[in-house]
Amino acid sequence: MSMTExxxxxxxLLGLQERVTAAVAEVDGGDFITDAWQKEPGEPLQGNGITxxxxxxxxxxxxGCGFSHVQGSRLPPSATQHRPELAGAPFEAMGxxxxxxxxxxxxxTVHMNxxxxxxxxxxxxxxxxxxxxxGGMDLTPYYGFDEDAVHxxxxxxxxxxxxxxxxxxxxxxWCDEYFYLKHRQEQRGIGGIFFDDFQELGLEQxxxxxxxxxxxxxxxxxxxxxxxxxxxxxxRERDFQLYRRGRYVEFNLVWDRGTHFGLQSGGRTESIxxxxxxxxxxxxxxxxxxxxxxxxxxxxxxxxxxWV
Amino acid sequence: MSMTExxxxxxxLLGLQERVTAAVAEVDGGDFITDAWQKEPGEPLQGNGITxxxxxxxxxxxxGCGFSHVQGSRLPPSATQHRPELAGAPFEAMGxxxxxxxxxxxxxTVHMNxxxxxxxxxxxxxxxxxxxxxGGMDLTPYYGFDEDAVHxxxxxxxxxxxxxxxxxxxxxxWCDEYFYLKHRQEQRGIGGIFFDDFQELGLEQxxxxxxxxxxxxxxxxxxxxxxxxxxxxxxRERDFQLYRRGRYVEFNLVWDRGTHFGLQSGGRTESIxxxxxxxxxxxxxxxxxxxxxxxxxxxxxxxxxxWV
Numbered sequence: 209m210s211m212t213e214x215x216x217x218x219x220x221l222l223g224l225q226e227r228v229t230a231a232v233a234e235v236d237g238g239d240f241i242t243d244a245w246q247k248e249p250g251e252p253l254q255g256n257g258i259t260x261x262x263x264x265x266x267x268x269x270x271x272g273c274g275f276s277h278v279q280g281s282r283l284p285p286s287a288t289q290h291r292p293e294l295a296g297a298p299f300e301a302m303g304x305x306x307x308x309x310x311x312x313x314x315x316x317t318v319h320m321n322x323x324x325x326x327x328x329x330x331x332x333x334x335x336x337x338x339x340x341x342x343g344g345m346d347l348t349p350y351y352g353f354d355e356d357a358v359h360x361x362x363x364x365x366x367x368x369x370x371x372x373x374x375x376x377x378x379x380x381x382w383c384d385e386y387f388y389l390k391h392r393q394e395q396r397g398i399g400g401i402f403f404d405d406f407q408e409l410g411l412e413q414x415x416x417x418x419x420x421x422x423x424x425x426x427x428x429x430x431x432x433x434x435x436x437x438x439x440x441x442x443x444r445e446r447d448f449q450l451y452r453r454g455r456y457v458e459f460n461l462v463w464d465r466g467t468h469f470g471l472q473s474g475g476r477t478e479s480i481x482x483x484x485x486x487x488x489x490x491x492x493x494x495x496x497x498x499x500x501x502x503x504x505x506x507x508x509x510x511x512x513x514x515w516v
Numbered sequence: 517m518s519m520t521e522x523x524x525x526x527x528x529l530l531g532l533q534e535r536v537t538a539a540v541a542e543v544d545g546g547d548f549i550t551d552a553w554q555k556e557p558g559e560p561l562q563g564n565g566i567t568x569x570x571x572x573x574x575x576x577x578x579x580g581c582g583f584s585h586v587q588g589s590r591l592p593p594s595a596t597q598h599r600p601e602l603a604g605a606p607f608e609a610m611g612x613x614x615x616x617x618x619x620x621x622x623x624x625t626v627h628m629n630x631x632x633x634x635x636x637x638x639x640x641x642x643x644x645x646x647x648x649x650x651g652g653m654d655l656t657p658y659y660g661f662d663e664d665a666v667h668x669x670x671x672x673x674x675x676x677x678x679x680x681x682x683x684x685x686x687x688x689x690w691c692d693e694y695f696y697l698k699h700r701q702e703q704r705g706i707g708g709i710f711f712d713d714f715q716e717l718g719l720e721q722x723x724x725x726x727x728x729x730x731x732x733x734x735x736x737x738x739x740x741x742x743x744x745x746x747x748x749x750x751x752r753e754r755d756f757q758l759y760r761r762g763r764y765v766e767f768n769l770v771w772d773r774g775t776h777f778g779l780q781s782g783g784r785t786e787s788i789x790x791x792x793x794x795x796x797x798x799x800x801x802x803x804x805x806x807x808x809x810x811x812x813x814x815x816x817x818x819x820x821x822x823w824v
Binding site: 241243259261263270272390391392450454457458461462468471472474475477478480481482484485486487488489490491492493 | 549551567569571578580698699700758762765766769770776779780782783785786788789790792793794795796797798799800801
């Protein structure tokens with residue numbers, strides 16, 4: 209992969225961060241703060257990033273969207289399970305990652321991430337870098353609505369359709385498998401799509417697929433926000449939202465590879481933990497009442513289910 | 517270790533759980549609920565336990581104290597790093613673990629745990645089981661008070677004194693090293709004592725040391741609760757408490773070996789996560805004001821420091 213191509217990916221990702229945060233700021237009425245950072249010389253990873261976060265907004269209680277671009281001298285083995293020839297190779301990684309926690313319990317929390325990794329095998333020249341893409345998005349409702357789940361999945365499916373009919377079913381299943389809380393035997397939410405290590409369409413088309421997924425994020429999520437953001441709610445719904453946010457914390461800190469290994473390996477803590485909810489609660493043996501909307505969430509939404 | 521000796525440890529631990537929860541219920545005015553559980557036949561670990569928890573009390577917002585006693589057919593390698601001859605041996609483990617989250621931000625959160633592990637090397641008879649002890653306690657204030665820290669550490673030191681003057685300094689340092697949030701470069705609190713894999717005094721005296729530590733828990737903690745529980749506070753102190761509780765969540769889910777591996781290996785989730793606070797918050801780049809009590813917590817308390 210050439211420098212020009214890398215710079216094309218960087219330009220796309222920075223633009224994506226701008227577009228997404230501008231659209232969300234407009235929905236919310238509040239502003240994102242922007243925090244540009246740079247790794248100190250001598251740290252194991254070099255690089256820079258831009259963290260954007262909106263806290264305590266009208267619609268979003270906490271909405272973080274980060275761009276990062278790092279270079280390392282030796283690719284960690286965990287990143288190269290399927291490519292042993294790349295272990296220890298110099299690498300470059302960039303991506304945009306976001307988690308939005310809305311205030312209204314009827315609006316679901318959402319996560320989206322797109323990323324690219326390029327590594328140069330030790331024996332090769334710089335033009336022979338190997339490059340792959342990853343990403344996806346998934347939705348975590350507190351109260352389930354079929355039409356929201358169908359819309360979200362349909363938008364994901366449409367974004368992938370130009371790249372082959374096999375992509376949505378594969379990435380939908382991958383998402384269900386990844387966003388699973390084994391210790392609760394629960395899905396994190398209604399899923400979406402997830403892919404990693406992707407280069408099977410060649411560089412240009414694989415990048416195009418990543419862009420298509422990224423560009424479908426706002427159309428997948430904002431209509432749901434608009435539909436639910438003014439729905440009245442009370443203490444019961446707020447309490448359940450706080451309780452369910454505890455699951456989000458559990459997933460991210462216990463199971464999410466990026467978060468867990470990022471924190472353990474010296475990543476930028478405040479950027480990694482932008483995914484944490486603004487407020488979360490725990491209580492012992494919480495049980496949803498039979499026949500309640502809360503029970504319906506568990507039974508009909510937090511399961512592996514075909515939505516489209 | 518004989519069956520009689522094992523049953524002596526079990527009796528002590530069950531009594532400890534009773535005494536501690538009774539004393540805390542008296543301070544609080546509320547009641548612990550009691551939940552006895554038993555592992556299902558066919559699960560990898562067999563055994564039973566008693567979970568006691570008080571939620572939404574006057575003094576304690578969430579106070580959990582669990583007893584568990586499990587048997588397994590093969591000791592996991594992680595438990596036998598220093599004893600390769602025991603890998604795969606049948607084992608038995610029991611312990612009491614507690615975390616109390618007070619309502620008033622001037623009252624610190626506390627954690628205590630005592631445990632025993634017995635394993636029978638495959639080549640030996642049941643009477644030749646190898647047995648070791650672990651445990652400790654540590655204090656996590658939201659607002660620092662020197663006299664509380666000194667009292668807590670002095671009580672720990674006194675509990676260990678009959679077992680040799682080296683024990684407190686060793687276990688104090690071990691505690692500082694264990695309860696450290698590497699991703700924040702912060703201590704979890706003011707520490708206390710921590711020991712593991714302990715059998716150097718022989719079975720009888722090692723068990724006696726564990727009992728002495730356990731018995732010193734109420735005298736170490738309750739005087740601090742009584743001193744602070746009626747101190748007036750406002751939204752500022754409450755907000756800081758919720759924010760700092762986020763660190764407790766981060767430590768337990770990311771760094772605490774018992775919690776993390778318990779959840780990943782099929783432990784009883786609701787019992788393991790009794791340590792979670794009832795409510796916790798996150799905010800981006802939270803900064804304590806210069807010269808404030810919140811800044812003083814970071815600078816003077818969340819560091820490795822000799823208190824006695």
